Amino acid sequence: MIVAKSLTKTYGDFTAVDGINFTVTRGEAFGLLGPNGAGKSTTMRMIGATLERTSGDLEILGKDPNSKGPEIRAHLGVVPQQDNLDRELKVWENLYIYGRYFGLSRKFLKRKVDELIGFVQLEEKRDAKTESLSGGMKRRLTIARGLVNEPEILMLDEPTTGLDPQARHVLWDRLFRLKEQGVTLVITTHYMDEAEQLCDRLIVMDKGKIMAEGSPADLIRDYSSREVVEVRFGSAKNAEVAPKIEDLGDRVEVLPDRILIYAENGEEILHQIGVRGFEPVTSLVRRSSLEDVFLRLTGRTLVD
Amino acid sequence: MQPTSSRPSSWIGSNQLIDPDRIRRFGYWYAAEYRLRNMGKWWTAIVAFGLGNPLLYLVSIGLGIGALVNQSVGPNGIEGVSYLEFLAPALLATACIQGAMDETSFPVFEGFVWTKYIYAMNTAGLTESHITGGIMIASFIRCVATGLMYGGILIAFGAIDAAHLPALMLASIFAGMGFAATMMAFAAYTKEDDGFFAVVGRFVIAPMFMFSGTFYPIENTPIYLQWIGWISPLWHSTNLGRNLSYGHPVEPWLMAVHFAFLASLYFVGFYFAARKFKSRLAE
Numbered sequence: 001m002i003v004a005k006s007l008t009k010t011y012g013d014f015t016a017v018d019g020i021n022f023t024v025t026r027g028e029a030f031g032l033l034g035p036n037g038a039g040k041s042t043t044m045r046m047i048g049a050t051l052e053r054t055s056g057d058l059e060i061l062g063k064d065p066n067s068k069g070p071e072i073r074a075h076l077g078v079v080p081q082q083d084n085l086d087r088e089l090k091v092w093e094n095l096y097i098y099g100r101y102f103g104l105s106r107k108f109l110k111r112k113v114d115e116l117i118g119f120v121q122l123e124e125k126r127d128a129k130t131e132s133l134s135g136g137m138k139r140r141l142t143i144a145r146g147l148v149n150e151p152e153i154l155m156l157d158e159p160t161t162g163l164d165p166q167a168r169h170v171l172w173d174r175l176f177r178l179k180e181q182g183v184t185l186v187i188t189t190h191y192m193d194e195a196e197q198l199c200d201r202l203i204v205m206d207k208g209k210i211m212a213e214g215s216p217a218d219l220i221r222d223y224s225s226r227e228v229v230e231v232r233f234g235s236a237k238n239a240e241v242a243p244k245i246e247d248l249g250d251r252v253e254v255l256p257d258r259i260l261i262y263a264e265n266g267e268e269i270l271h272q273i274g275v276r277g278f279e280p281v282t283s284l285v286r287r288s289s290l291e292d293v294f295l296r297l298t299g300r301t302l303v304d
Numbered sequence: 305m306q307p308t309s310s311r312p313s314s315w316i317g318s319n320q321l322i323d324p325d326r327i328r329r330f331g332y333w334y335a336a337e338y339r340l341r342n343m344g345k346w347w348t349a350i351v352a353f354g355l356g357n358p359l360l361y362l363v364s365i366g367l368g369i370g371a372l373v374n375q376s377v378g379p380n381g382i383e384g385v386s387y388l389e390f391l392a393p394a395l396l397a398t399a400c401i402q403g404a405m406d407e408t409s410f411p412v413f414e415g416f417v418w419t420k421y422i423y424a425m426n427t428a429g430l431t432e433s434h435i436t437g438g439i440m441i442a443s444f445i446r447c448v449a450t451g452l453m454y455g456g457i458l459i460a461f462g463a464i465d466a467a468h469l470p471a472l473m474l475a476s477i478f479a480g481m482g483f484a485a486t487m488m489a490f491a492a493y494t495k496e497d498d499g500f501f502a503v504v505g506r507f508v509i510a511p512m513f514m515f516s517g518t519f520y521p522i523e524n525t526p527i528y529l530q531w532i533g534w535i536s537p538l539w540h541s542t543n544l545g546r547n548l549s550y551g552h553p554v555e556p557w558l559m560a561v562h563f564a565f566l567a568s569l570y571f572v573g574f575y576f577a578a579r580k581f582k583s584r585l586a587e
Contacts, residue, residue: 048427050423050426050427050585050586051586052586070324070327070328070429070430070431071324071429073426073427073428073429074318074322074324074327074428074429075318075319075322076427078427078428080423080424080427082420084419084420084421084423084424085419085424086338086342086419086421087419088342088345089341089342089345093341097337097338097341098424098428100334100337100338101327101331101334101335101338101424101425101428101429101430102318102321102322102327102334102428102429103322103323103326103327103330103331103334104321104322108321115314149318149321149322149428150315150316150317150318150321151318152317152318152319181315
């Protein structure tokens with residue numbers, strides 16, 4: 001569906017996307033994970049055929065977006081980071097009018113609009129002004145809008161940024177259903193839990209480059225240990241204690257507010273810390289996540 | 305949240321559903337459809353202004369000042385017609401210009417900066433030509449609707465003969481579309497709402513209205529101000545309209561210049577607007 005080779009985008013001296021390679025196959029949920037400014041949105045816009053690449057090759061649905069932009073866009077569903085719904089129009093009108101941009105018939109849209117409103121659970125808001133919707137509802141409406149042309153690829157740029165936890169879960173549920181249906185999804189996110197939940201495969205991006213690629217489980221296995229022990233000794237003491245316990249696990253990361261110890265068996269490590277006579281203020285044993293992968297790859301956390 | 309199983313059941317897929325050729329050919333209409341729907345949200349205001357504006361104008365300036373002017377210039381009026389008849393082509397052109405530019409100035413700024421609907425259209429496969437074309441179609445419809453409302457009131461007040469309305473409309477629509485295309489280009493270049501539109505209103509529209517031979521023949525304007533009229537679409541349109549309605553003498557070559565000037569405003573404005581739309585969408 002998508003093939004990128006040495007894909008590059010520069011703005012003057014600044015390289016936003018720096019020669020990245022990846023492919024997305026049909027039916028896959030593909031993620032671009034990275035912090036703000038990593039080049040995810042720029043990559044998305046190039047895939048969305050609204051931004052021309054500076055160099056490299058890019059093929060979307062077998063076509064070159066530089067020359068076949070409108071034809072490619074007709075087969076994509078786009079959910080931009082910033083909702084560009086018309087707030088004056090009613091909920092159903094936003095879907096209807098967007099469908100008309102694709103030249104879809106009024107008859108088809110009449111059915112399709114109601115079907116999509118049902119899918120994103122906005123039946124009660126069908127005739128409400130879009131302005132009156134909550135953030136989560138607007139995002140669901142934008143997703144419904146992205147589906148109106150029954151796209152080959154649905155592209156979502158930071159789909160749950162700014163939403164409360166409940167709204168995120170509703171949204172994930174809807175996206176999961178699409179994935180089950182076999183719709184190809186391309187998702188950017190800086191939330192590792194989102195990437196873990198939704199993506200079959202992902203690339204971790206930082207500063208325009210790909211740091212790692214694989215399924216969430218593969219990445220965790222390759223770049224992290226099975227478990228992580230998080231201990232806090234108070235911000236003044238963390239750096240002091242760290243050298244005395246760093247031999248316990250496979251690897252230790254000292255963050256300003258806590259120490260992370262990577263190991264196969266977290267409980268055992270926690271026990272050893274106690275044996276050495278250190279009493280953490282708080283402690284937590286958890287499974288490794290993509291956050292840890294990112295920390296390992298870049299030395300930084302995803303959400304600063 | 306209730307669990308539902310309303311997964312799109314009859315998924316056909318965009319490959320069968322969408323005909324890119326259709327979008328290429330009719331994209332203008334799809335963009336225009338949106339603009340018209342958006343306009344529909346304000347139709348009461350559009351009609352109220354469309355009818356209220358000429359009523360107020362005709363009562364105050366046309367009849368009030370008109371009575372004074374008619375008194376002082378005698379039974380032959382200005383150029384052989386009453387002041388109201390003299391004024392009517394200019395008022396109609398002004399109304400068409402205002403109506404048309406209302407659909408190309410703020411809506412373009414809004415589409416790039418506030419609601420970003422222009423980006424939404426673009427992601428759906430509409431090109432810059434489709435979008436600018438659609439905006440102009442909507443502007444044309446607004447221009448004609450405003451002109452007809454104004455024209456109806458002018459006829460009711462006896463300011464114009466109903467038989468002259470088509471010709472006057474033609475002259476006014478040329479001005480409206482020329483000005484609207486120019487405004488679309490300026491709006492496309494506007495990135496921040498730093499009072500640009502207020503500046504246009506005060507320093508472009510207002511002087512244009514005053515110095516385009518609207519209220520008195522342009523020849524009565526001091527020569528150093530007459531250039532404002534020459535570059536003003538309103539003067540070109542008014543002069544055309546006065547010729548087409550009550551036979552105000554205009555040389556044939558000047559008639560051609562009037563039409564050519566207004567048409568070129570349209571094409572130049574449209575060209576620059578489409579160019580700027582393209583570059584902004586690719587930023």
